[in-house]
Amino acid sequence: MNALCIIGGRVLRPDCSVENADVVIDTDTGRIHDIGEDIAADYDAAETLDADGCLVMPGLVNAHTHVAMTLLRGYADDKPLDSWLREDIWPAEAELEPEDVRAGTELGLIEMIRSGTTTFADMYFEVPEIAAAVEASGMRARLGHGIVTVAKDDAEAATDIEEGLRVAREFDGAADGRIHTAFMPHSLTTVDEKFLRESVATARENEIPLHFHANETTDEVDPIVEERDQRPLAYADELGMVSEEDFLAHGVHVDAAEIELLAERGTGVIHCPASNMKLASGIAPVQQMLDAGVTVGIGTDGAASNNDLDMFDELRDAAMLGKLGADDASAVPAEAAITAATAGSADAIGLPGGRIEEGGVADIAVVDLDAPHLAPAHDVVSHLAYAVRGSDVRHTICDGQILMRDREVLTLDEEEVVETACERAMALVERAE
Numbered sequence: 001m002n003a004l005c006i007i008g009g010r011v012l013r014p015d016c017s018v019e020n021a022d023v024v025i026d027t028d029t030g031r032i033h034d035i036g037e038d039i040a041a042d043y044d045a046a047e048t049l050d051a052d053g054c055l056v057m058p059g060l061v062n063a064h065t066h067v068a069m070t071l072l073r074g075y076a077d078d079k080p081l082d083s084w085l086r087e088d089i090w091p092a093e094a095e096l097e098p099e100d101v102r103a104g105t106e107l108g109l110i111e112m113i114r115s116g117t118t119t120f121a122d123m124y125f126e127v128p129e130i131a132a133a134v135e136a137s138g139m140r141a142r143l144g145h146g147i148v149t150v151a152k153d154d155a156e157a158a159t160d161i162e163e164g165l166r167v168a169r170e171f172d173g174a175a176d177g178r179i180h181t182a183f184m185p186h187s188l189t190t191v192d193e194k195f196l197r198e199s200v201a202t203a204r205e206n207e208i209p210l211h212f213h214a215n216e217t218t219d220e221v222d223p224i225v226e227e228r229d230q231r232p233l234a235y236a237d238e239l240g241m242v243s244e245e246d247f248l249a250h251g252v253h254v255d256a257a258e259i260e261l262l263a264e265r266g267t268g269v270i271h272c273p274a275s276n277m278k279l280a281s282g283i284a285p286v287q288q289m290l291d292a293g294v295t296v297g298i299g300t301d302g303a304a305s306n307n308d309l310d311m312f313d314e315l316r317d318a319a320m321l322g323k324l325g326a327d328d329a330s331a332v333p334a335e336a337a338i339t340a341a342t343a344g345s346a347d348a349i350g351l352p353g354g355r356i357e358e359g360g361v362a363d364i365a366v367v368d369l370d371a372p373h374l375a376p377a378h379d380v381v382s383h384l385a386y387a388v389r390g391s392d393v394r395h396t397i398c399d400g401q402i403l404m405r406d407r408e409v410l411t412l413d414e415e416e417v418v419e420t421a422c423e424r425a426m427a428l429v430e431r432a433e
Ligand SMILES: CSC[C@H]1O[C@@H](n2cnc3c(O)ncnc32)[C@H](O)[C@@H]1O
Pocket: 066, 081, 085, 089, 090, 093, 123, 124, 125, 145, 146, 147, 148, 186, 213, 216, 275, 301, 302, 305
């Protein structure tokens, strides 16, 4: 066995307990071989990582994003979802070239690796470019082509559906199994019923999940209720979009019956607190969903509505906003937020990870706790939820491969990626204006 040992750290277990232990990774399989105190000396490790003074935790899982939107970070702020999309974002995205998506994706992947994220789910355009960037980065992802059919004629909409299917087939299992796919109709209001039905049929035939935005704003929910006299998730359920393998983004405006339905079906809900705050979409009833047994994950959404891809920011926002929404300081406690950002997210998007356990995938973030803003360390679990920043991550490992060592990203050329992304972003917005 070729071993990579993470030595001398404190390991965060799935129940959020913490123990002093080394972690031994089998780099041939990309899995965790052994966890235990002072065991590294028993292995003739080809590589070691120093975790002295660090917490060894599961790599974070960003369960809903549009990574290439890093190019539009700070491009349009302070507007609600509908006008932000229609007046600013969609006109800019209409000018996107494949090379832009590649550049924006690489920038986002570097940002995620630098803040301890190993895995993500992405809905966007030009998926072959995204897949190539993910393959090079060493990360794990579930990717899909975002389908929008409103304001398109039937032939154009059919082309969009075909592209969704083409990329779903081509990239499922790519990058040595680190990439999987999903069928991704954008939302219940931006995809016509006929094409939602086609999306469901295609996803089921090809045995891939559906991922879509749902119940994000009242502007989106109210017309569905008025026109159909049913709640959005009752409509989605009628279409067959609320199944165990499926996962939806946002779930802000869900009523008790919709929460019950999600729990019953095992459909994942990806909470995006920063985006919901920035676009003033509302406060998702996260504690109610957790109490009902819904699988809740956490996502950043795109960098244009956040404005970063740091999952530590996001899990803190989830814990804080959960309390505000429930009017209860005990709602969404530290453990719940951390679990949602790791195991909850991984389970919701149907990818392995989110847990440090023997035999599990070696997707790991090593967090340096030796910093003034983390002193004193009364409770490291509290720190993870409320005080750690993405920049505290020292090493990031995915599938047994070191992606960042001592804060140096090893798989992508950071300087070149940042320069190219900035050049392409400026040219993109010039074309759009
Ligand atoms: C069709 S690809 C994905 C599509 O989604 C847009 N988008 C970004 N953020 C949000 C959000 O919060 N709700 C709905 N849609 C969003 C993105 O700009 C792409 O056009």
